[in-house]
Amino acid sequence: MKKRLFMILLAVAVVLGSNGLTRALQVPVVDAASFEDLNQKQIVEAMGAGWNLGNALEATIDGNPSETAWGNPVITQSMVQAIADAGFKSIRIPVSYLNHIGSAPNYTINQAWLNRVKQVVDYAINSGLYVIINTHGDGFHTITGGWILPGNSDQAIIKAKFEKIWKQIATTFADYDEHLIFESMNEVGADANYDDNLVKAYYKNINAYNQIFVDTVRSTGGNNAKRWLLIPGWNTTIYTMVGNYGFTIPTDSKSTASGKRIMISAHYYSPWEFCGDQNYNATQWGNNANPSKAASWGGEDFLVSELQSMYNTFVSKGYPVVIGEYGSVDKSQGDAANTSYRAYFAKRFSQVSKQYGIVPVIWDNGYNGNYGFGLFNRNNMSITQPAIINAIMEVYGPTSTTPTVTPFPTTSPTPTVIPTITPTATPTVTPTPTTSSLDVKFIGSTLASASSIVGKYKLTNNGNSSIALSEVTLRYYFTKDDSQGQAFFCDWSHIGNQNVTGSFVALNAAKQKADTYLQIGFTSGAGSLAPGESIEVHTRFSKSDWTNFDLTNDYSYKSSGTTYEGWNKVTAYLSGALAYGIEP
Incomplete structure (x- = not known):
């Protein structure tokens, strides 16, 4: 009965695909001559923030792909348009082929299925979106019919089939413009189960698949000779791609583009306890999360260090990185605050x-409810998680800004418990100098109680001569609350985390709402701030036991504001002289 029901559903899907194909033929043919050869910076800016049409064209029953197999509705033009209307610039369309592939030696893809894939791609192109398509479920060892399996013994057969499949896909889309990007595969080799020796052994075949993919796509000609191609490593994990596990970038000698046209693909679901586990053990994330409701790892500093490692290994060398999947499941039934922490996770991920x-x-897997990744109701395309989408669009929307300075490769932040020291003298209270060349803008923690106090500082040189950053110090005034020591973190800065220092200084005499200040300084390696130049410094500090601070008792506490603005309760000094702000 189950099989018969599936056959009926598949027949419906094929009929819909056939009807859709008639409509697709009415879409103007993509003009091959309109291809715009975008460089690394241009393609990243054009793709902006993306969204996954998950659990649709990769959905399958018994190895037979059908877009409705896992409960999602048939994809329509209006559905895809709603994604563009929400502000997303890119869409990833996971596709499985599996039993829609014929037998050897030709491995012919079912034409109705390929037509349907083409039609959905056309929907996205018509909506002005950049599009990623792949061979998604074909690399899952847990799905019936999965065959891109680097641990299997029949590698010659797998590689021959892989070449034939990508030749057909690439030929179908050879004349599409730069909006279409091919991704070779998805999360291949997961059956190695994080065994380092197996992962290293699997990479020999994964690297071979990627090389076949690049060579095959380029050989089909047309716009495929200069199209951006997206390359994943083992299970799309970051650590095996940046570490010494054997990942290699395929050669691309057949490309006719004016520069590199290889992108690197990875996924990010860390910590899994927050992002994916189907329980309520970890419902919060970030520096301001309740430690009892958050995972013990995978916080903001980990996020920064992971994406920083992708920058250092690939982006800085001319290879754009696409994090093709990230997100967190809905656990609001277990913690009413979960939605706000999911939104913060999305925003922080977007920022970094x-x-x-x-x-x-x-x-987005289309499921809304407990443990779902859904952001939209796909039946009517209403937004079900406005807080998450708004958080992303605060970073990537039309009014967002891009950092003006490219971040340098730096080491990941290391917490250091720093003893409080007592100064020999306290600077005299002085009003803000009006002639100072150093301007400070600030974003701080807005929560009244938090385990970490966040401070983001934007320094601008408004003068006519350079400022040596080693001569600059910043102060954030607070009340210690108890006898615990403090740990300082620099999460990110344009001039490198390692060039930012932090120390805690006790005031000679306690002031109203302040008995201590965090002093932020810079090493000589930070260099100089040229006239008109700005830098950002993202910091935080916590107690050594991670108990909460009462921020309302802190002089420098700023209870509102999520954008940089002046705040004279943080102070800045040039060569020891007050240059900005008012001391307590």
């Missing part, structure tokens, strides 16, 4: 991605 020249593509 943008800072490092990375394209973030959020995962």
